Amino acid sequence: AxxxxxxxxxxxxxxxxxxxxxxxxxxxxxxxxxxxxxxxxxxxxxxxxxxxxxxxxxxxxxxxxxxxxxxxxxxxxxxxxxxxxGAKNFALVMPDADLDRTIAACMTSFFGNAGQRCLANANLVIVGEGLSEQEHEEFYQEVVERFVASASRIRMGYGLDDTVHMGPLRDKKKRDRVVGYIEKGLEEGATLLLDGRQFELVNDIPDTCFVGPTVFENVTLDMTIAREEIFGPVASVMKARSLKEAIEMIHQIPYGNAASIFTNSGKWAREFQYNVQCGNIGINVGIAAPMAFFPxxxxxxxxxxxxxxxxxxxxxxxxxxxxxxxxxx
Missing domain, CATH: 3.40.605.10 (Aldehyde Dehydrogenase; Chain A, domain 1)
Structure with a gap:
């Protein structure tokens, strides 16, 4: 051109x-x-x-x-x-988010392409802005339960099968690398809610290059799985008491590729888009990919x-x- x-x-x-x-x-x-x-x-x-x-x-x-x-x-x-x-992208879930649509968007953004894209989300932060500690804990548990339940229903198998949601990783070396991160997360004290090392395939094909959706909680920002780009279907779930705290969490990571927020509040959306130091911002969009006529x-x-x-x-x-x-x- x-x-x-x-x-x-x-x-x-x-x-x-x-x-x-x-x-x-x-x-x-x-x-x-x-x-x-x-x-x-x-x-x-x-x-x-x-x-x-x-x-x-x-x-x-x-x-x-x-x-x-x-x-x-x-x-x-x-x-x-x-x-x-590289990237280590965050998705924030605010208390007013439409959880049905939010969880659906998160499934594609965390586990689509088996997590092998630079705009894949990796860290899920459940924010308690305006909630009491008890309300925040209840909201956190609801989001986590829905997230894990949906992730566990993802159909794995041959990538060109229309009934399959998630295909393999690039090769066995890539698979071993992702499994290494899962083991590292356990070593550093994170809690494994969904173990992608155990999975079922819907097709009769070799399982050599597959890792299933994996979900950790009790993750802190000093952990390897929270800071490094895994490039696989691994999600780390964290809490933040406020939107400000959640944005500060994003800024503690050296990357600034993309970040998303799920909310019905224009105030929270504006605060997020203006203050987050990332180049691609998603508002109720899990994969913050700009159209080709935008940078x-x-x-x-x-x-x-x-x-x-x-x-x-x-x-x-x-x-x-x-x-x-x-x-x-």
Whole structure:
């Protein structure tokens, strides 16, 4: 759309989707040399970062790589950069929330794609704004019971089966990593309400790469499962006495990719959207994904660069501005 040729290096762990898109581009008549794919690992990335004919780099991946490799090297070589990195997203449930719709939204945001997306929620905070301690505890128990009950009913199996709600993780290595986080949560003192290591599949397929919906409570912000991006179907449930406290909890995490609030109060929604240091804000939306004509936000350790992907900011990134001053006689 902006007249650039591109060199795309897909993830070496999951390259097929980008290959298929390139095949469709070729089939549509895009000339050879405009849409290019290069497979490989770190050596390919290093070559792209150092090549003088590449003027800009767009990256999606982990914060350590985005911050310490991509962003730093682009600064050294004078390339413009969009580095979209890790996340640890929060969802707040306020006392006035529509719980039926809230729980339904949470199921897709916490467990959709088996938690393998940067906008997946990971920490569920049940807020007691305006409630007594007893009322807050009762509200907390109601939300937790509904959340766990719905998560336990998620159908797992072959991802292309229309009756299945959740498919596998990317591979066995990924599955082992998520299981490691579950075990770490138990070691650090969290309470396991729903154990994703035990599950049933609706299809007769190997279970090698599956982990079921997992729910922890009694989670504190110093725990690994509360701070690190697991990239799997693991939810940590916490309490906050007030909206202010809940926002402060979000700010104790180094990431700032997305955050959601479920409420019918315009006051609470405005306070949340103006004060939370995250780039993508959801109001009664579990997956705070902007439409393509808006920028994909990100703050703190979730984003490195100046211009974001999507929308007008992406157009500015992929073009050079030109100013013409004219006078005619």
């Amino acid at each position: 902006t007249g650039n040729t591109i060199v795309l290096k897909p993830s070496s762990e999951d390259p097929i989707s980008q290959v298929k898109i390139a095949e469709l581009a070729e089939e549509a008549g895009i000339p050879p040399g405009v849409w290019n794919i290069v497979h490989g690992g770190r050596n390919v990335v290093s070559g792209m970062l150092d090549h003088p004919d590449i003027e800009g780099i767009c990256f999606v991946g982990s914060t350590p790589v985005g911050r310490d490799v991509i962003y730093r090297r682009c600064g050294e070589t004078g390339k413009r950069v969009i580095a979209m990195c 994909f936000g990100g703050m703190k350790d979730s984003f490195f660069g100046v211009l974001h992907g999507q929308g007008r900011e992406a157009i500015r990134f992929f073009t050079e501005s030109k100013v013409v001053i004219q006078r005619w006689f």
